[in-house]
Amino acid sequence: MSASGQTAHALYVLRANRISSAAAVLAVLLVLTAVFGPMLTQYDPLASDVAHALQPPDANHWAGTDQLGRDVLARVIAAGRLDYAIAAAAVFLSFVIGAVIGGACGFRGGAVDRWVGRIVDVLMAFPLFVLAMALVAALGNRVENIVTATAIINLPFYIRFARAEVAVRRQAGWVEAASASGNGPMRIVLGFLLPNVLPAMSVQISLNLGWAILNAAGLSFIGLGVHPPTPEWGIMVAEGARFITVGHWWLVAAPGLALMLSVLCFNLLGDGLRDMLDPRMRT
Amino acid sequence: MSALLRVEDLQVSFATRAGNVKALHGVNLEIAAGETLGIVGESGSGKSVTALAALRLLDRAGRIDGGRILWRGEDIAHASRRRLHALRGAEIAMIFQNPRAALNPIRSVGAQIIDALRAHRSLSHAAAAAEALEALRQVRIREPERRMRAYPHELSGGMCQRVMIAMAMACKPALLIADEPTTGLDVTTQKAVMDLLGELTRDHAMALILITHDLALAAQHCRRVTVMEQGRVVETAAPATLFTAPAHPYTQRLVAASPTATSTLPHRDSRSAGPQLLQVSHLTKRFADGTLGVDNVSFTIAQGESLGLVGESGSGKTTISRLVCRLMDADSGEIRLGAANIGAVPACDFYRAPQRRDVQIVFQDAGESLNPRFTAFDAIADPLLRLGADRSRIKQTVAEGAIRAGLSPDLLGRYPHQLSGGQKARIGIARALASQPKLLVLDEPTAALDVSVQAVILELLDRLRAEQGLAYLFVSHDLNVVRMLCARLIVLQHGRIVEQGDAQSVFRSPQSPYTAELVACIPRFAL
Numbered sequence: 001m002s003a004s005g006q007t008a009h010a011l012y013v014l015r016a017n018r019i020s021s022a023a024a025v026l027a028v029l030l031v032l033t034a035v036f037g038p039m040l041t042q043y044d045p046l047a048s049d050v051a052h053a054l055q056p057p058d059a060n061h062w063a064g065t066d067q068l069g070r071d072v073l074a075r076v077i078a079a080g081r082l083d084y085a086i087a088a089a090a091v092f093l094s095f096v097i098g099a100v101i102g103g104a105c106g107f108r109g110g111a112v113d114r115w116v117g118r119i120v121d122v123l124m125a126f127p128l129f130v131l132a133m134a135l136v137a138a139l140g141n142r143v144e145n146i147v148t149a150t151a152i153i154n155l156p157f158y159i160r161f162a163r164a165e166v167a168v169r170r171q172a173g174w175v176e177a178a179s180a181s182g183n184g185p186m187r188i189v190l191g192f193l194l195p196n197v198l199p200a201m202s203v204q205i206s207l208n209l210g211w212a213i214l215n216a217a218g219l220s221f222i223g224l225g226v227h228p229p230t231p232e233w234g235i236m237v238a239e240g241a242r243f244i245t246v247g248h249w250w251l252v253a254a255p256g257l258a259l260m261l262s263v264l265c266f267n268l269l270g271d272g273l274r275d276m277l278d279p280r281m282r283t
Numbered sequence: 284m285s286a287l288l289r290v291e292d293l294q295v296s297f298a299t300r301a302g303n304v305k306a307l308h309g310v311n312l313e314i315a316a317g318e319t320l321g322i323v324g325e326s327g328s329g330k331s332v333t334a335l336a337a338l339r340l341l342d343r344a345g346r347i348d349g350g351r352i353l354w355r356g357e358d359i360a361h362a363s364r365r366r367l368h369a370l371r372g373a374e375i376a377m378i379f380q381n382p383r384a385a386l387n388p389i390r391s392v393g394a395q396i397i398d399a400l401r402a403h404r405s406l407s408h409a410a411a412a413a414e415a416l417e418a419l420r421q422v423r424i425r426e427p428e429r430r431m432r433a434y435p436h437e438l439s440g441g442m443c444q445r446v447m448i449a450m451a452m453a454c455k456p457a458l459l460i461a462d463e464p465t466t467g468l469d470v471t472t473q474k475a476v477m478d479l480l481g482e483l484t485r486d487h488a489m490a491l492i493l494i495t496h497d498l499a500l501a502a503q504h505c506r507r508v509t510v511m512e513q514g515r516v517v518e519t520a521a522p523a524t525l526f527t528a529p530a531h532p533y534t535q536r537l538v539a540a541s542p543t544a545t546s547t548l549p550h551r552d553s554r555s556a557g558p559q560l561l562q563v564s565h566l567t568k569r570f571a572d573g574t575l576g577v578d579n580v581s582f583t584i585a586q587g588e589s590l591g592l593v594g595e596s597g598s599g600k601t602t603i604s605r606l607v608c609r610l611m612d613a614d615s616g617e618i619r620l621g622a623a624n625i626g627a628v629p630a631c632d633f634y635r636a637p638q639r640r641d642v643q644i645v646f647q648d649a650g651e652s653l654n655p656r657f658t659a660f661d662a663i664a665d666p667l668l669r670l671g672a673d674r675s676r677i678k679q680t681v682a683e684g685a686i687r688a689g690l691s692p693d694l695l696g697r698y699p700h701q702l703s704g705g706q707k708a709r710i711g712i713a714r715a716l717a718s719q720p721k722l723l724v725l726d727e728p729t730a731a732l733d734v735s736v737q738a739v740i741l742e743l744l745d746r747l748r749a750e751q752g753l754a755y756l757f758v759s760h761d762l763n764v765v766r767m768l769c770a771r772l773i774v775l776q777h778g779r780i781v782e783q784g785d786a787q788s789v790f791r792s793p794q795s796p797y798t799a800e801l802v803a804c805i806p807r808f809a810l
Contacts, residue, residue, distance in 0.1 A: 172651060173646045173647075173648055173651040173652030173653075174651065174652050174653055174654040174655075174657075176605075176610055176644075176646070176652070177644075177646060177652045177653070177654075177711075177714070178654070178665070179610055179634060180608060180610060180639075180643060180644050180666075180715075181665045181666035181669050181670070181714065181718075182634045182635070182639050182640070182666060182669035182670040182718075183634060183665070183669055184634050184635065185631065187669075192654055192656075195656050196654070196655060196656055
């Protein structure tokens, strides 16, 4: 598809599907906020100011302050950077590794495919969040390990997805034609099959991003993620939960809302992408 | 004579993203009770849309903009759902192109026929079952008691079409609409199905509308033939008139393009008995399920010669094309190209063999054989880049190759979905010729094309062979086409060679009974 045709199609789908376009706008806003976060607020997310502790939202502190007087909004924005980075890195890792392993299995078949399939089955037999907890606990509470754990628990889905998509195309005429044109197996998988599978996988990527954010926040919530005082949505919700009974709702409201919006937005975006890539929409 | 179905000035349009597209521009048709009418046209001519609109079966995007559809004088263009439901199946029945897809895969065929019967008549289950069995017997399905319990996937394509016919006939409709009922079926099966349809419509005094792209088939089975082009009826006449004195220029072109027993190509007989190029000996291939796909096949091809490989589905012709092309490994036998035994190189390693560039292939489905993410340029450049070409001249080489295959260089930046079937076929040919092969395997290269495009592509292939001294291995199920392009041919059945020899003499006096049957089954219109 030509670049202009692709743009026209994307615009058509966005126009026909208001919810997806709203999600796309929101996603751009959220990512921009995360990237330019420090420039948007005058407060340092780590600087405590006990004199102004536990203040409800007002004109100075839009989302209030926490028990140490830190600006909640500044912390939510800073936390977004970290959570998005973790999710993006984890999804990227599982996508790249999963696509290559799954692509190779789907193309080759045979014993390798069977063995990889069984290993994937074993991975998927674990409750995934519990597996992530175990991995972080074993490897140590560091950002790299949260990324690794999240990537590993997502890997089976990417392997299966890539394997299935490649396997249905393996017999296609253009794959035979590529072989007749002198392309080796490596080039056929990387240069022909995976680019054709990529659009379908982008749906998985978008749905997965929301899930990975939730996973990173979840790990921190139960104390297996990054350490305080680093701002992180899971930690903020966990800390704020103690104050909710005494009426200081804004401590959890802001990070909770950010988390909910992010996950919702990436899920809706995934649905929109699926519509955009559905060949039945192309008439 | 009062008309059973009469379509007056029917206009249909489809809502697409680019706005409303008119599919039918005022179509007029008429069929009397017990009559047979053929509707012939190429893809996009609106022949199927006419039938679907007449039954009010258009999908949601389609709309009837104007005109009348008169069923025994009653206008059904705006009839209620309930009225249509009573009409469909009971009075007008339809059978479709792909019978297997039209049957429900998870129910036995007997149950589906019983459903069709009970939808329109109040019958007990036992009575319906008895009638369904009788219907299967009527369409001459062997062992009908056993087939009642069979699922569509357990039946061959021809058998599924017979089941569809049994289902359509079950309520004894007054009109049967058959939309490409034999496309995709072998010629012998096609003949059996068409003979059955003809016989049943005659016996029950049923009217038949046969929609097909095959002029000869329509001429053979219908009393009147309507030719459609781009949503318009261009001509309606008796077959004899249509063939001998086509009035409309489009009909003239269509008649000229349809391969017949006498059509020829300019270069076919320039048969240079050059030195031997390909020698295949005792080739055998057994599939994973144990069936013998290719059974001890031997043949040779000389330089500049074109050999035809003819057979029905399952005859092993496609398997042989893949084996010779080194895309699949044989169990035993030799494939020699010149002095080299290329059969000894495993197919998975053949991409780096020096002979890779010498043997190339043109695939059956031109659209499916192009990478959707490659432009026409990328597709033709790919073999050049992989099989060693002067990279600095690549743009020029690709453009030259495109021109040679009759593809305008302006189209090189386009993706497959932006090109027509004929243009995609040309890309496939340009790609196969890019590495300057000595042997070109042509696997039904025109099977998916309209006849007018097929005629042009066959001429192109014929000219290229004469110009470049190429050798062809031409695989096809269409005897007429093979005879046009090849001087010598091989007839295959169940993986074995049943006959080989000069194309003309095989045609004129076939030696084996199977070849004789194949030749007899070709639809032709005898004046």
